[in-house]
Amino acid sequence: MNTVHKVRNELHNRLDNWPDGTTIDQAMTDCAVIVLSNMRPQEIQAALLMSLGHDGVAQIIAQQFGDSTRA
Numbered sequence: 001m002n003t004v005h006k007v008r009n010e011l012h013n014r015l016d017n018w019p020d021g022t023t024i025d026q027a028m029t030d031c032a033v034i035v036l037s038n039m040r041p042q043e044i045q046a047a048l049l050m051s052l053g054h055d056g057v058a059q060i061i062a063q064q065f066g067d068s069t070r071a
Contacts, residue, residue: 003038010034 001009011031018027036044049057 007035007038010038 011034014027014030014034018024022030039047049060052060
């Protein structure tokens with residue numbers, strides 16, 4: 001079984017059990033944890049950077065390497 005099938009099965013199991021009294025927020029958090037726990041660190045970092053957009057990445061670079069526009 002490859003990772004995609006494993007994640008799909010875990011997500012289906014969690015969503016099938018969703019009416020167990022948990023909130024939709026908790027179910028979504030659980031789904032995110034399932035997906036993230038099946039990703040490699042490089043994939044997680046790439047996904048986080050993509051989710052930040054241009055401005056977010058620019059802010060991280062400025063914080064890590066200094067703002068080159070300041071003299």
